[in-house]
Amino acid sequence: MSLDTNTEWYSEIHDPNGAAFSLRVKAKLHEEKTPFQTIAIYDTEGFGRLMTIDGLVMLTDRDNFIYHEMMSHPVLFTHPNPKRVLVIGGGDCGTLREVLRHPGVEVAHQVEIDERVTRLAEEYFPLLCESNGDPRAELLFEDGIRWVKEAEAGYYDVIIIDSTDPVGPAEGLFGEAFYHDAIRALGTHGLLVQQSESPLYHMHLLTDIHKALRRSGFADVQSLHFPQPVYPSGWWSCTMACKDAAFSGFREQAARERPFATRYYNADLHRGATALPTYMQEAFAALKG
Amino acid sequence: MSLDTNTEWYSEIHDPNGAAFSLRVKAKLHEEKTPFQTIAIYDTEGFGRLMTIDGLVMLTDRDNFIYHEMMSHPVLFTHPNPKRVLVIGGGDCGTLREVLRHPGVEVAHQVEIDERVTRLAEEYFPLLCESNGDPRAELLFEDGIRWVKEAEAGYYDVIIIDSTDPVGPAEGLFGEAFYHDAIRALGTHGLLVQQSESPLYHMHLLTDIHKALRRSGFADVQSLHFPQPVYPSGWWSCTMACKDAAFSGFREQAARERPFATRYYNADLHRGATALPTYMQEAFAALKG
Numbered sequence: 001m002s003l004d005t006n007t008e009w010y011s012e013i014h015d016p017n018g019a020a021f022s023l024r025v026k027a028k029l030h031e032e033k034t035p036f037q038t039i040a041i042y043d044t045e046g047f048g049r050l051m052t053i054d055g056l057v058m059l060t061d062r063d064n065f066i067y068h069e070m071m072s073h074p075v076l077f078t079h080p081n082p083k084r085v086l087v088i089g090g091g092d093c094g095t096l097r098e099v100l101r102h103p104g105v106e107v108a109h110q111v112e113i114d115e116r117v118t119r120l121a122e123e124y125f126p127l128l129c130e131s132n133g134d135p136r137a138e139l140l141f142e143d144g145i146r147w148v149k150e151a152e153a154g155y156y157d158v159i160i161i162d163s164t165d166p167v168g169p170a171e172g173l174f175g176e177a178f179y180h181d182a183i184r185a186l187g188t189h190g191l192l193v194q195q196s197e198s199p200l201y202h203m204h205l206l207t208d209i210h211k212a213l214r215r216s217g218f219a220d221v222q223s224l225h226f227p228q229p230v231y232p233s234g235w236w237s238c239t240m241a242c243k244d245a246a247f248s249g250f251r252e253q254a255a256r257e258r259p260f261a262t263r264y265y266n267a268d269l270h271r272g273a274t275a276l277p278t279y280m281q282e283a284f285a286a287l288k289g
Numbered sequence: 290m291s292l293d294t295n296t297e298w299y300s301e302i303h304d305p306n307g308a309a310f311s312l313r314v315k316a317k318l319h320e321e322k323t324p325f326q327t328i329a330i331y332d333t334e335g336f337g338r339l340m341t342i343d344g345l346v347m348l349t350d351r352d353n354f355i356y357h358e359m360m361s362h363p364v365l366f367t368h369p370n371p372k373r374v375l376v377i378g379g380g381d382c383g384t385l386r387e388v389l390r391h392p393g394v395e396v397a398h399q400v401e402i403d404e405r406v407t408r409l410a411e412e413y414f415p416l417l418c419e420s421n422g423d424p425r426a427e428l429l430f431e432d433g434i435r436w437v438k439e440a441e442a443g444y445y446d447v448i449i450i451d452s453t454d455p456v457g458p459a460e461g462l463f464g465e466a467f468y469h470d471a472i473r474a475l476g477t478h479g480l481l482v483q484q485s486e487s488p489l490y491h492m493h494l495l496t497d498i499h500k501a502l503r504r505s506g507f508a509d510v511q512s513l514h515f516p517q518p519v520y521p522s523g524w525w526s527c528t529m530a531c532k533d534a535a536f537s538g539f540r541e542q543a544a545r546e547r548p549f550a551t552r553y554y555n556a557d558l559h560r561g562a563t564a565l566p567t568y569m570q571e572a573f574a575a576l577k578g
Contacts, residue, residue, distance in 0.1 A: 003292060003300050003309055011292050018313035018334030020292055045307030200352065200518055227516055227524035229489055234523015235516035264566045272561030277553045
């Protein structure tokens with residue numbers, strides 16, 4: 001069967017795996033070339049609005065809740081008392097919105113290199129940006145790598161790296177030099193979490209991230225997995241690292257009694273997301289050798 | 290971006306959601322029309338061999354392990370002592386292979402309506418069929434609905450419904466009349482498990498399955514979720530039902546000490562797969578009203 005040609009499709013080809021994901025498009029609403037990348041917004045038939053960067057799916061209205069909830073709530077319920085949170089990337093503001101649901105958070109800095117991502121999210125994904133006016137939030141349009149390098153030592157409790165794939169502007173966010181700076185910027189019990197691609201397609205990258213985080217001095221590293229239908233393979237992961245201690249569960253009671261609604265996240269699901277497939281367990285165990 | 294036209298793609302369009310998944314094809318190895326359906330086999334660039342039925346992806350070499358392990362091991366480690374297992378559908382024999390890994394299983398009947406599915410699996414997916422000669426296995430090519438209706442009362446410990454989507458020949462496997470017959474064919478503590486489609490695309494079907502299973506007399510119903518990259522949305526589910534008791538965990542110790550290797554399944558992951566997203570919990574809770 002081929003894609004019908006009497007309607008328009010947006011397709012993302014994942015070349016190394018000979019696979020593609022397509023969404024039927026009602027209209028292209030916007031396209032622009034920024035100093036960093038090309039951003040496009042589409043209206044799709046079944047997924048609401050779609051934002052792409054350099055031809056790759058960033059998010060859709062329909063399923064972004066899974067990713068945004070999993071990039072924020074597990075790490076925030078793992079830290080004992082997160083007050084100062086840094087989001088690197090995340091220009092669509094969906095992760096920031098979830099972070100701000102936590103009443104204990106006092107400061108949330110979002111450092112996105114490309115202001116146009118946020119301005120377009122404000123226009124085309126207003127729900128994701130509904131907390132941008134929160135007095136605890138500060139939207140900064142800077143290079144996240146430099147921001148972390150220059151951050152006050154020990155300032156942040158949690159750093160969330162909500163970036164694009166590790167090519168182009170985001171590449172430096174997946175390396176030891178950056179992780180060293182992140183450790184310095186984190187306080188006691190500080191945690192980092194990073195989107196870490198597909199468990200089916202990118203195990204090599206996942207093990208590289210684990211290795212680099214450990215070599216940089218993080219005391220423990222743990223990946224979580226979750227569905228993300230519009231990303232390559234429909235299956236995604238994030239990887240948490242703890243500055244100074246081994247992971248030993250999370251604040252389950254607080255997660256159960258969270259004073260805000262979620263659509264994907266809950267305490268049992270949090271624990272479930274840390275239960276990795278056997279082949280992933282084996283790959284990570286082999287690193288510790 | 291469009292699919293390049295200088296290579297051949299196999300595409301499955303999921304029309305109600307305006308989405309499509311495509312695999313780049315090196316060659317079509319086989320195609321035939323049986324009395325029931327059209328079966329095709331492709332060699333793909335990144336997923337090994339692919340079998341489709343009536344244009345829909347059934348399985349690929351690369352990721353079928355997730356589905357087959359999740360259709361077999363959770364239900365078999367939930368039943369206290371499964372000896373007699375019935376697989377309905379499952380003509381590729383991958384679920385049967387996993388069932389036969391359990392040393393306690395004494396009888397495994399596979400009832401597939403279309404013998405050609407199995408004959409083509411033997412030819413093109415030989416690994417999945419490697420246990421077909423096991424003396425405990427019996428391959429029957431019959432209508433699964435009639436088979437269950439005519440089965441000896443109380444004979445089976447576990448019934449696994451490894452069918453295609455609930456249209457065409459499989460439609461009758463998703464209804465109360467069939468579930469009634471299944472209850473009769475199940476012994477004390479008997480369990481049924483059924484593939485139950487995508488949590489993103491098919492929540493209506495999932496709640497319908499829950500309702501029908503309960504109305505038919507099953508004492509408890511529980512869904513599990515797992516990634517399945519080649520199925521629509523890349524996210525899939527199965528639904529278990531217990532004939533006469535509420536679910537209360539599974540044989541965790543036995544799952545930990547299982548005398549066989551798995552690539553996806555393990556005891557922690559089993560529990561994780563039962564931890565449902567909040568929106569699914571809410572949809573199922575509303576049914577109990």
